[in-house]
Amino acid sequence: MRSQDGKLKHILQKYWVTWLLICGLTVLIYSGTLSYGMLANFDDDAYFGDTRIQDLNAANTGAYFTDYYLGMYQPIPVLSFALVNHISPDSMWSQRVLNLLLHCLNILLVLLITRKLTGNIYIGALTALFFAIHPMHVESVTWLSTRSNLLYSAFYLGAVLTYINRKDEHKLLNWCIVILFFTLSLLSKVTAATLPAVLLLTGWYQGRKFKLSMLLPNALLFILSGIFIWIGVQASAAFGHITDMGQSYTFTERVILVLHAQGLYLAKFLFPLNLSAIYLFPFKESGSLPVSYLISAVLALAAIAVMLWAGWKWRRMDEGKAVLFGVLFYLITISIVMPLKWSRTVIIAERYTYLPYIGLTAALLVVLFSVWKKYGKTGKVLLVAMLVLTAVLFSLQSSRRNKAWENPATLFTDVIENKQGKAEVSMGYYNRGNEYLRLKNAGAAISDYSSAIEIYPTYREAFYNRGLVYYLSGNNDAAIADFTRAIALKDDFVDAFINRAAAYRNTGMYELALNDLDWAISIHPSALAYLSRGVLFYSNFNNPEKACQDWNVSAQMGSDQAKQLLQQYCRVQ
Numbered sequence: 001m002r003s004q005d006g007k008l009k010h011i012l013q014k015y016w017v018t019w020l021l022i023c024g025l026t027v028l029i030y031s032g033t034l035s036y037g038m039l040a041n042f043d044d045d046a047y048f049g050d051t052r053i054q055d056l057n058a059a060n061t062g063a064y065f066t067d068y069y070l071g072m073y074q075p076i077p078v079l080s081f082a083l084v085n086h087i088s089p090d091s092m093w094s095q096r097v098l099n100l101l102l103h104c105l106n107i108l109l110v111l112l113i114t115r116k117l118t119g120n121i122y123i124g125a126l127t128a129l130f131f132a133i134h135p136m137h138v139e140s141v142t143w144l145s146t147r148s149n150l151l152y153s154a155f156y157l158g159a160v161l162t163y164i165n166r167k168d169e170h171k172l173l174n175w176c177i178v179i180l181f182f183t184l185s186l187l188s189k190v191t192a193a194t195l196p197a198v199l200l201l202t203g204w205y206q207g208r209k210f211k212l213s214m215l216l217p218n219a220l221l222f223i224l225s226g227i228f229i230w231i232g233v234q235a236s237a238a239f240g241h242i243t244d245m246g247q248s249y250t251f252t253e254r255v256i257l258v259l260h261a262q263g264l265y266l267a268k269f270l271f272p273l274n275l276s277a278i279y280l281f282p283f284k285e286s287g288s289l290p291v292s293y294l295i296s297a298v299l300a301l302a303a304i305a306v307m308l309w310a311g312w313k314w315r316r317m318d319e320g321k322a323v324l325f326g327v328l329f330y331l332i333t334i335s336i337v338m339p340l341k342w343s344r345t346v347i348i349a350e351r352y353t354y355l356p357y358i359g360l361t362a363a364l365l366v367v368l369f370s371v372w373k374k375y376g377k378t379g380k381v382l383l384v385a386m387l388v389l390t391a392v393l394f395s396l397q398s399s400r401r402n403k404a405w406e407n408p409a410t411l412f413t414d415v416i417e418n419k420q421g422k423a424e425v426s427m428g429y430y431n432r433g434n435e436y437l438r439l440k441n442a443g444a445a446i447s448d449y450s451s452a453i454e455i456y457p458t459y460r461e462a463f464y465n466r467g468l469v470y471y472l473s474g475n476n477d478a479a480i481a482d483f484t485r486a487i488a489l490k491d492d493f494v495d496a497f498i499n500r501a502a503a504y505r506n507t508g509m510y511e512l513a514l515n516d517l518d519w520a521i522s523i524h525p526s527a528l529a530y531l532s533r534g535v536l537f538y539s540n541f542n543n544p545e546k547a548c549q550d551w552n553v554s555a556q557m558g559s560d561q562a563k564q565l566l567q568q569y570c571r572v573q
Contacts, residue, residue, distance in 0.1 A: 043145035056086040068235040077148040102150035109157035135272040155185035190232030196221035263300030280423035326363025408435040426455040460489035527557035
């Protein structure tokens, strides 16, 4: 009879059996999310409400590859949204199933890569398991808008696996496949640009020497990276994602923030607690960062330095080499989303750990497996128990975490209750207020916007949105006060000028309304501004000539309502 260890080894040697077992657990963890709808006010509605995605045709398909979506260049994910919607119209269930299937595909690729690199079936299986169930990866799977994360990772890992399995006799074919996968990965998400560095690192880990024949394909990979990084910067800048941190933080503070971000990622790798959909840059208390950020930065720097030093010192041993490879893999893949000189609004995001944690997980497991071999039966039992307990806790935490993503209200309530910091709580109230506004719950929306403002007194968007609720509720005086405050915080806030003009008009202050609309048009001419000023001229200033002039401009800018008014009240040939 086989020993228990022998039976387990026999099962794990059949990689497809291991994969099916892990995927079974993964499906169990995520099965409850398949009934969820889309997340309005959190990107999903921007994708699935886009007419180009709703209508799959040749022209729109071309737009997927020539336009930006939400400040990102991601044609393949957008195409996947459209394809699934074409096959199963307006079905969020189908979209979620595809996300889960992509996650399962990535589990398989992680399993094959780690088994091949380490030569250890246990490490391969456990790395794939923890990749599958880690609570920090819930965001990538459950949030439909992060489809790009799943797709780029699949092509990225496919390129790595091809590179690992390359044969000298099929050198050209292998490189062609790697370049193809890399291009598809870049077309899914620009974050894939780190692949060339990872492939060089992988070649070092395999003990392969760099040859002149590899110079051209490697150079091509780096050129592709550069091109897509440039495209990514243009997309983010056009959407307003990128802000210059130098406007708010000194160089020293930026370094502290980068290291603090590393501290958060490393801490949540081992202890994925108090998770949140939003992690923002901190408020500067008394003109400086909170002391806790400095402490976190120092600890993160020390941890990374120790791991790199230990890996380098013992690089001739399997454990040291694995640690050096794993930490460098993590640092390379996470580097592209670090808040350096420019950044988006978040300091970290859970979805950014989807690939980087693979390196840390594999490195930790190599070390633990080495320890396991050196200890007696008691030590081995304790290590196995620790791994089993961790897997159970991670699975339970992921299941619990999925519940937060059920709808916008549950998600932003979770952000508020987790109390990451004042910035996060304030935005949580603001976003939940947006959801209540969408649901026409005026009282709850006003309460949440007021809570956001109480925490962050210069939150112009919260003032503006609360003003909208007051306006829609008929409280024009309160609306005017909030729009005025928003304008004071941002003197080119066009929408605030237009809506304050509407509130002024409702209260009979026509000159003030006209002044606001004149300002709005001088700042940024829009169809709505011209339409509104035309209505004001016609109804309140008895000037149909100027009204028709404004409606004509608005109609030329695409306003259907202006076209109707022209037909009804103006002489249109």
